[in-house]
Amino acid sequence: MPLQLLVAGGGIGGLASALALAQAGHGVEVLEQSPVFAEVGAGIQLGPNAVRRLQMLGLADALDAIAARPEALVVRSARNDDELACLPLGKAALHRYGAPYCCVHRADLHGVLLAAAQAHAGIVLNHSARLAQIALSDEAVAVVTDSAHAWEGDALIGADGLWSTVRDSLPEAGDAPRSTGHTAWRGLLAQSELPAAQRSTQVRVWLGDRLHALVYPLRGGELLNVVVLAEAAPTGDARDWDQSTSLGALQRATGRCCATLQGYLAAVPTWRAWTLHDRKPLTGPAQMAHERIALVGDAAHPMLPYLAQGAGMAIEDAVALADSLRDVASAAVAVALQRYAAARWQRNAQVQARALRNADIFHAAGPLRLGRDLAMRLLGARLLDQPWLFNH
Template sequence: MTETVIAGGGIGGLAAAVAVAAAGHRVTVLERREEFAELGAGIQLGPNAFHALDRLGVGDAVRDRAVFIDELRFMDGTTGERVTAMPLTGAYRERFGNPYAVVHRGDLYQPLLDACRAHEGIRLLGGHRVVGYAQDGGPATAVTDDGGRFTGDVLIGADGIRSAVREQLLGDGEPRVSGHTIYRSVIPMDRVPPELRWNTVTLWAGPKWHFVHYPIGGGAFLNLAATRDDGAAEAVAGVPAERAHVLGEFPDLGATARALLELGEEWRRWVLCDRDPVDTWTDGRVALLGDAAHPMLQYAAQGACTALEDAVVLGGLLGGAGAADPAGALLRYAALRRGRTARAQLVAREMGRQLYHPAGDAAKARNERLAGYGTEGLYDAVAWLHGSRTFTGAG
């Protein structure tokens, strides 16, 4: 039986483990933290994510934990004007074959973790930080910070935006710092005025800032995420932020959005980072996946979705004939995935620049442009991303 080693036990790593084990491989997942757990707050899942989750066998488990929202709503953050909205119920689900949902990151992670624990061919090892790899024309070996060595026919680097596997494979240094700071808070829904408990993902766009909120935890909590284009030059992750500081960063926010922002407590901040798309994802029997391969800004809400897609494609290619030629299977995987993920990376950047942060006349022009799309026009605009069932951009 073929052995696969996966560096990283996040969403992408666990999804890859499930997919590759289903293809007949034994799998060892090496996670740097002692415990397998997912940190963070809310996450959005498009129909393409559910297509992948269904193929991984965990779609229903995630649906049981998800909130199925009615629309994506775009608001002018300073005037309070409703610019446009994309309905996500009947016609949307019929066209794209699955719902659009929001979940706490843990509510996506846990079903994947449960699936790994239930599979006798998957071994989960915490407290093993992968720092590099070795190979010599044959199997690939993950090397950990304590000198441990784990050898497999294939090594998958799913170890995040600062991937050690990527650094050895590509040597392209630190991620690109976007200059955008995001502040996040999760609050109980019973603290939200009833008239503001919208079953939507709502985005308020302003000059060099935007504010997003939506329900998670089965509707028991409201996820708040406020982003400022402040030129931040140093990458930070999950650092506590004073409530007064957060409120002071968004002085032009309209009354309704301001009322929601003021509900936030125990804020934490991140400086958003990504990388440029690259053509090289593989080195012999080593390949990258998820944020290690194509880290993207959050603005297209596709980071986790595309990692799930990666996992499904990888598992499909490593089964059958792929097991006899793992290096070739990895090359085919990269060739199938890199065009679609590169487009998602670049679209996410441009959404931040052109849609979320314009000011003055540029903001007015944006509002007019978005309002002119209509429902079908909005569906057409996202079809390449939300509607994919092949995960290669072919629809």
């Protein structure tokens, strides 16, 4: 008999979970606290591991319509623009991993998932539904929103992000999110308005002292996403992912960079910023599931964006969750969710830890920077490729 499942959060992880669960035959109620279903932010990178799962959800054509497939990942020095390493992507990634490496606008991916959820008869989307209470019993889980509306289901899936209310109901919720001391700036450029030398079909990365920057195409190459991540003082509200900022504030944080990178920074018409938070890597399955409650994405394992896998891990979670709950009766839900957590926590913890390690490598200064640059020049693609990640 199909389960009735509640998903808290209507972002990428929540909608991917709702779609995967509904395709497994269950009824799903999505509870989104915002008055509209929308996504903030700019570009995200999707490795072949995430793209394969979106294809499994029947979204291959929709993804192709919104994505750019970069030809290569090129790493350069932020000091002098020297090339340090290059990893072919494009057809090479498709051949190696059976799925492409894609770059998409976050709002475009959210729109694809939202359209698929709206078209599925097994999914009901509810907005302005902020969770206020969670009540757990042996037979069901019930939630009440701050508007006093109540829902009951066989399980509650927390996809409510870094500051998760659902996570707080777990016995091993752990400490609150921590400030990392890193700030991210982002902006968008229309490629048609750039001189030919600045247009790009690559993921370009510049590594500098206590910072790194990325430029990569979106929307089939129509746009360039520009991101700078630096070790800088927090700004604004810690929970605001879309703070207004300026080129001057960015330049004060980054200091002196090569002319090529400065050219991209100066071309961005409007900058937005957010202060990066994360949690310590997961230490066990109890941090991802308890009885009839499970977590996906940032609610379970927020991570620094230095492996470009935040969205990828949420999408992996969604498909794994649906697999664990396939053909499961209500009485066996808690066991199935423990099976899901046992299958996912180590993978997510590894990605969290690698992202933390990359922060040290990408932002290295002094002798460590010299050693990193030499290793990249000598080993090139062998250092940049991630078969453990993309083949999963």
